[in-house]
Amino acid sequence: MKQASGFEKIAARCWNLLNEGKPFTPIFVTGTVLLVYLTQWSSIAFWEAFIIGLGAILPLLVLYYVYDFPLFLRNYLWIPLMAYLLLFDTYALSAALLGVGLYFFFTVFFWGTFYYHLRIGTSWMNFTRFWKLVLKNSDSTSGNAQEQLPKFLLIIPIWSMVINASMGSGPSFQWSNLLYLYAGIWLFSFILHRNLFDWKPEVKPDYTKEIPTTSTNDRVMMIVIDGMRKERFQEANTPFLDSLKKNGTEYSQMETVYPARTVVCFSSMMTGTYPLEHGIKSNMVWKLGVKVETIFDTLRKVGKSGRLLGIAHLVDAMGDDVDTVTAVMNNDIADTKIMEGARRIMLDKNPDFFAVQLIGTDQTGHARGVLYDDYIQKIEEADKLVEEYVGWLEEQGFMENTTLIVCADHGQADGIGGHGHLDEGERYVPFFMNGPSIAKGKIIEDKHSLTSVAPTVAHLLGAPIPSHSRGAILEDAFQDRKEEIR
Structure with missing residues (x-):
C-alpha cells in the first residue's frame, strides 16, 4: 500500500x-x-x-x-x-x-x-x-x-x-x-x-450517558465502505456481509450526519458529536484538526491505541491518528491495496481499535454513477475483500473477543455520486455489528446516528467516552447477551 x-x-x-x-x-x-x-x-x-x-x-x-x-x-x-x-x-x-x-x-x-x-x-x-x-x-x-x-x-x-x-x-x-x-x-x-430548509437530522442536546460496562472487548475492528448506498447494497450479491449482518445486530435506521461529506462523517463518528461542535463542516477543512476529544484520545488515557486507515483528506481532521492511503491509483486495485495496508498495520501496530476506509465504491459512484452496474460490482468486490480480511484476522488471532462494525459513512444520490445534503439514498446507511458480545439475528428499527460510533467503541473497550460525545451507546446490540457474557 x-x-x-x-x-x-x-x-x-x-x-x-x-x-x-x-x-x-x-x-x-x-x-x-x-x-x-x-x-x-x-x-x-x-x-x-x-x-x-x-x-x-x-x-x-x-x-x-x-x-x-x-x-x-x-x-x-x-x-x-x-x-x-x-x-x-x-x-x-x-x-x-x-x-x-x-x-x-x-x-x-x-x-x-x-x-x-x-x-x-x-x-x-x-x-x-x-x-x-x-x-x-x-x-x-x-x-x-x-x-x-x-x-x-x-x-x-x-x-x-x-x-x-x-x-x-x-x-x-x-x-x-x-x-x-x-x-x-x-x-x-x-x-x-x-x-x-428543514430536512437536517435532529441534533441531540445532551451528552452521552454512561451505562454500566457488561463486558470489555479486547479489540474493536471497523470497516467503513465509503459511499455505500443502502438500497444498492441490499440489491448486491454480498454473501459474507449478509452473513455478518444475519449473525449480528443490524441498525436499520442508522442516520448519517449533516452535511454528509466524508471528512465530516468520519469526524462525527470518531468524536461522537456533530459538525457544529467538532468544527469540520465540509471536506474543505480551513482550520486543521477537530476541536474536541476523539476516541483515539480517550483510548490513550487507558493505555490503549487506535488507528484510522483512510485517504489523505482525513489527516486534516484527525492528524497523526490517521495512516493515509493514496487515492491516486487505479480504482480496480484501490481497495485491495488498502486491505494489504490494513494487514501490515495490524501486524506492526496492533491497535485496540482499528477503522479501515474502503474507497472503491465511493469513487465508482462519483465517476460512473450509483444507478449503474459498475457501482453494484464495487460493493460485491468489497464483500469479497472483507471476507478475505476477516479470515486473515481470525488466522492471526486478532478476532478473539473482538467486535466487528461494518457501515458506510454516507449514502450517495443520483448524479455524480453526490452526497452532502441528504438527497434520496444519502441519509440512511448500512450499519451492523458482529462479535461475541453482540446479539445474533437482531434488527434495531429505532432511529440512531453515526455519532454513536465513538461512545460505543469506548464502552466496548473500557475507555472514557469522548468529552463532547452526544451519540447514544448502542447498548441494544449487546443487551441480550449480558447473561451469557457473565
Missing part, C-alpha cells in the same frame, strides 16, 4: 477548492470574467473597472457562501436571474455563454474524464456518461449544474455590466436598482431557508 505523499495531501486540499460548491463559485466567475476581457489586461482602466465590478458582485458571492441551495432549493435560484432581467436593459450574453461552455468543459471533460482517468484509471470515454451525472447531481458541489448555472448566469453579466459602464464601453445603469436587487435576493434567500 502506497501512502499519500505530502504533495497529495496539499493537492487534495487545493482540489476541494474546486470540488466544494462554495469556493468554486467565486473562483469560476473570476476566471471567466478575466478570460472575457483577456485583451484588456494591459489597460489600467480595465483593472480599475474590474475591481469596481468585483466590489459590485461581492454581496452575491457572500450570499452564495452563506446560503446553500441544494436539492429542490436550487430551483429558486432562477428567480433572482429573472428579477435582474426585469430591472436592467443590458445582459452580457456572450460572457454568459462563455461561462456555460467553460463550466461543462471543466465538469464533463476536465473533471469527469481527464482527472478521473489520471487519478483512478477511468476510461477516456467517461464523458459520454458523466454529462448526465452533472445534470442530475442535486448536491451543493461544483458538479451541480442546476445550482451553479443560475448563479454564474447572474453574477457574470452583472460584473460585465459594471466593467463596461465603468470603462465607458457600455450603457450606464442605476446603482440603486442593483441595491434593490441585492436587498430583494437577500430577503428572499432568508425567507426561503427559514421556511424550506
